[in-house]
Every structure is written in structure tokens, then in C-alpha cells.
Amino acid sequence: MFAPAYLDWNATTPLDPAVREAMLPWLGGSGEAVRFGNPSSRHDYGRQARAAIDEARSKVAAAVGAHYTEVVFTSGGSEANNLFVKGAAASTRAGLVAVSAIEHPCVREPAKQLRRSGWAMREIVVDGEGRIDAEDWRATLEARPALVSVMLANNETGVIQDVAALAQQARAAGAWFHTDAVQAVGKIAVDFRALGVNALTLSAHKLGGPLGAGALVVDKRVELAPLIAGGGQERGLRSGTENVAAIVGFGVACELAGARRDSEALRLAGLRDRIEAGLKRQGVRIFGAGAPRLPNTSFFAVDGIDGETLVGKLDRAGFACASGSACSSANPKPSHTLLAMGVIPEVARGAIRVSLGRDSRDEDVERFVATFGQIVTELKKLAAIAV
């Protein structure tokens, strides 16, 4: 029996053992000096917690080339995205908010909500490879958006946008520009200054850190209203007792991910390419293959075969992968990313995402390609009989 091979690293990543070690004292575990203070307390317990958060803040800032005072810790990527979209909107006169058609729901949904307070919302069209469509981008800027959000790397296809150029143009047109970088950080180089964005979202659990921590890195010129009011933590931008253990883990995860990013990127791209070479022999269509992509991600479909069925069979054969993003996997609708790329619903419904990470090995890839081939052959036979 194989332990199932985990091929769903874009949904969430296992915790790096070193991250766990750093967190344990804050969780009262494993007999070490237990640490547990409330960072707002002035006694030793509190000050230790405050120092731990400060250290983590510097590490997170360093991972994206930002200053530590620009980091606002949140409960995760979703909250950070909500904070930017709603928080920046609340401090600006109602205008136009433009987000790409392939954003994660935690960017698109808050943007839609703004309509209720007098905002107009525009979805920026993408081309067949999942990149921002040049013509629609020009039209978007002509409409003078106040807020623009375009993700750095897509969670499903892994397609990377030219955010530096987009941010520069959007800011020249008078917009605040935000990028959701949760899938990019740790997989490709991300530099807050070089990208020239006003705000950027990170998530700990996508880069080897724990669930429950994220951050909005934000340029201080952007005025933000908090989503959560209260004790005034995080410069008043995010109240609530800090999740010290998760924040400590987030800091260590950023450090580790940064240190091994380049070698891992090469290794994972090699594995990914081998999977894709194998898939192509099965007549598989790979989405976004013509655009720059994250090294670890492959999103593909087999004509005439349903993705859910395939993912179910792969699971029973010992491979954990996904038919699109986890957040929307409760509903069986086809991927909105693929629909935005002009893929017809029948094909989009068959899509499967394989995303690799730290523990992915050559054997997993070989086994995957072989098993995938068998399952597809079998399903095609059944389909032929049914016809």
C-alpha cells in the first residue's frame, strides 16, 4: 500500500517540520519552555510574544522585499484580500473597481459587494492563455479605475501575470494597485518594490506555514479602513489578539521558502514537465501552457472525460489532486478561470489540477503518469461502449 501521494500543494501545503518546531512552544506542546503571553500584555509573557511577532514580521517582510512596518497580519489570504478591497474602498470616493476575471472569489466577491455602496465593478478580460487581455486592459485604464486587483499567479493554471507592467500603468492612470500573491510567494521571486504594487497578499499555508495566518503588505500611502475593529492591534488595521503561534510559523516558513526557492523551482519544473510530457501522449489539453507559469502547477483536461470521475479514480489509486480550486470544490460548477479563458463548459468540467511541492518525488510523477494513462484508457473504453 502506498501512502497517498499528495499532488494538491496549491490547495494547502503540509507544515514544514522546522515550522512546526518553531510553533510548538507557543502551543504549549512537547515539554519546552511554554510560551503563551498576550502580545498586548506588558509583563514578560506578553513581551516575549510581542518580540516573537516582531521577528516574524521582519521575516515576512524580507520574503517579499518590503519594510516590516508595511506588513499587516491577518487570519489568512482571504481576509487580507477583503481588507484591501473593502478597506481601500471605504477610504476613497466611490468609483470603479477593476479586478481580473480569474481572481480568487475572495477578491471578486468583495469587489462585487462594493456595488452596494455606489461602486462600479469591472472584470478585466483574459486571453486564451489566461493572461490579461491587452485591449481590455487599455479600455479598463481609460475608464479610470480607483482600485485595481490582478493576481500575480493563478491558483488553478499557475499562469503568471506581468504585474510590474500592469501596476505601473494602473498607477500612472491614478489607481491603487493590489496583487494577490498567495500562490506566487515561495514559488517564484516576488519583490514588493520591483513589482511596484501598492498592496500584496500573502498566505502562510500555501508556502509551508500553518493555516490561520496571512498578511497584507501595504504601502502606507494607501489609506485603509479596518474590517475588524477592537483593541487596535496591527496599527489599528486589524484588531484581535494576534495568533502568535501561526505568525511565528509564518515567519519561519517564509524564511525557508526563500532559501530553497530557486533550487525547488528548477526541480519542480522538471517534474511538472515530465508529467506534462506523459499527459500529452494521452491527448490531454494543458491550460495556459503558452504563458509563463508557476513551476509546480499543471491544469489540464481530457476531452470527453469528467474531471470529478477522474479525480475520484485517482484518489482511489493513491493520488490526491483536485478538479479546480479547493475553495469552490463544494460546488460542481466548471472552473471560472477556464470559462474566462474561453474554454467551453464541457471541457472545463473535465479539468484536473496537479500541483507539486517540497515532498514531491520522481517516483510519484512516474506512478502518476502510468496510473493516469491506465485510468484514461479504461474510461475511454467505457465511454465507447456507452456510445
Added chain:
Amino acid sequence: MLKFPIYLDYSATTPVDPRVAEKMIPWLTEQFGNPASRSHAFGWDAEKAVEDARGQVAALVNADPKEIIWTSGATESNNLAIKGAAHFYKGKGKHVITLKTEHKAVLDTVRELEREGFEATYLDVQENGLVDLEAFKAALRPDTIVVSVMFVNNEIGVVQPIAELGEICREKGIVFHVDAAQATGKVDIDLNKLKVDLMSFSAHKTYGPKGVGALYVRRKPRVRLEAQMHGGGHERGLRSGTLAPHQIVGMGEAFRLAREEMASENERVRALRDKLLKGLTDIEATYVNGDLEHRVPHNLNISFAYVEGESLIMAIKDIAVSSGSACTSASLEPSYVLRALGRNDELAHSSIRFTIGRFSTEEEIDYTIDLLHKKIGKLRELSPLWEMVNEGIDLDTVQWAAH
């Protein structure tokens, strides 16, 4: 063996109980799925763990698991409850009532509603810290839509008459929110009986981890909320964002332990608190803040007259306590809670909150009593005011020269 500083600040945060940590650790190692992943066992296992924990939280307060929504903590729960209900029911009215002694997470949220055009009443409390029910009734307006009153006060530990307030609100059809962050594991909470519509919970005040909390949202009669965080539609659309199973499992286990051990723990803690109370009120010119009867056994808040607050805190560094609540202790403002009880600035400044918990020992309490006796004595020796009082001068009649 005493470990210094002695921790007597359990209302600021509690250590994670080792039994809770043990349940969390598997979710930080081999079990790491995203509970929203529907296509593999990693996700299913995580989802099951999340649902089991939901049951454990519901069981402590006698609610249906379907009525529990996960959040990042009580602050978020308070924000979601108050803004969510006010926004949803704004067609019915625009008036919100709360108390002057609420936690900042409630007060700041209500202030935010005021900026949006809602109207708010911040009710005074009585000298003992409890709300006056007649004054409460008098504050109700036909357009009152939301009332928020905390179960247990974080600074003085008094228990508000939640059952009575609930009756009044239900009769008038007003949404009643209760911040119970300081109440779980300390007082019995039966949501089958209490007419409470929304209740906020925190894990890290009850020996669970930081970064997780919950909001109870009543189903019968059904209460509606407007979501404050949008995205993947988790938690039935009320709170989007990937759930953190290790934290949720920790909160579940912490609440399970609270349910099992509350009765015996309260008894033990009460004995320690009473010992501390007796030991400290032996010191002259000390005043207990807040009602002693309607109060959780964990809390003792005392003002030491004729002692300067900051020097007192510096003098008792061997014990970790707080003056005012942790969330506002960065500022040197006297506690707004004590001022609401009518304490003058001097007494509010020289107050100390001692909060006792699961790992407190009798030895620690003895040490604390002894330390306070010594230090208060020493500080008062240096105090010209104390000298004047001892000479029989009534300080209120003294004409102080202006500088």
C-alpha cells in the same frame, strides 16, 4: 518550586492546555488537508475533524452544531455579530444599545456603526459594575435593532443578568448579542434556555489556541446576518476563508475539557481567589472593584489607595498581572471600566487585576499576598499623601498649589 514571574493574568490569555496541544499536533504533522478539498482523503479527514469540534463547542453551550460559525477569534465574532445584524436589520431601525464597560471589540464596532449613520446608546453601569435593568428598559427605543452586552466583564469579572436581558430583548424582537469570551468554562451557559441570538466565543481565554473563535447564530427563531468577509463561501457564506483544522480541533478539545471540568475547577479557583481576597483586603485602604457575588471566581480587581499605579506595577514584577485590560494597557489612561463604576482617576490608576486559572497554585497565591503586603507598605512609606492621611488630614479639603 515557583516559576517567576507568577502568571496571574488568565483573562488576558491562557496557556494552551497540554491535553489540547496533544490533539492539535497531528493536525500540524501528517494531517494537513484543506477541509474544503472534496476530492481526497486529506480534505475529508480535515472536514470531519472540523465538524467534530463544532459539536464540542456547541455542547458546552447547549446549542446545535449548525448554529456555530468559526471565526479567527472573539474580536472578529463581535464585529460579525454586531455589524452583520445591524446591516441586515437596518430596514427595521437604526438604534444600538451597549454598555460603557464592554470590551473594545464591541465598543469600537458600535462606534463604526455610528459613523455609518446608526445611533448608539452606551449605558452606564451601577457602582458594582452590573447593568440596571430598569435603566436598560428605559433606553430601549422603538427603532432599537441590536443590543450587545457581555456575559462576564474582562476587567472586573462581574456576570451580567443575561437571562433577564434576553427576555426583554426577545419580547421586543430585538437581536441580542452576548460577548462570552470571558465566560466559557467559568459560568454555565445554556443557549436552549437563554434568549440570546448571537454569542461570541474565544479559544485562547479557555486554554485553547489563539487565532480561533466562534459565533453562535440562533436558528430558532432564526437570526440573519450580513457576512463581513467574502470569498469562497465557507461557513455557509457567513465567513469565507480556509479553515485552520489544528486551531479548530484545539478549540473543540478546550471546550470539551471546560465542560467536563468546570464544576471542580471553579471550586478550586474560588478557594484560591477567596484566599487572595482575604489576604489583600487585610491591607488598609484597599477597594475591591465590581460586585463580589455576581462574579466569576477567577477574578479579583483591587484598587490600592495612595499608591501610584505605575510604581506599583514596577514593584511587583515577580507576578504577571495587568492594570486595566491587556488590550488597552499600552496606554497610561486609567481603565475606562473602573471609571464607569465611578472610581476616581487615582483609584482607577492604582488598580490591579488578578486573574486565577487552571495552573494557579496555593503557593503562588501565598507568595502574591506576601509580596503585595511588602511592596504596598514600602510604596506608602514614600508617599506624602499616605503620611498626610495618617496624620488625619482629609485630602479632599486640601488646597493644592497650581504649578
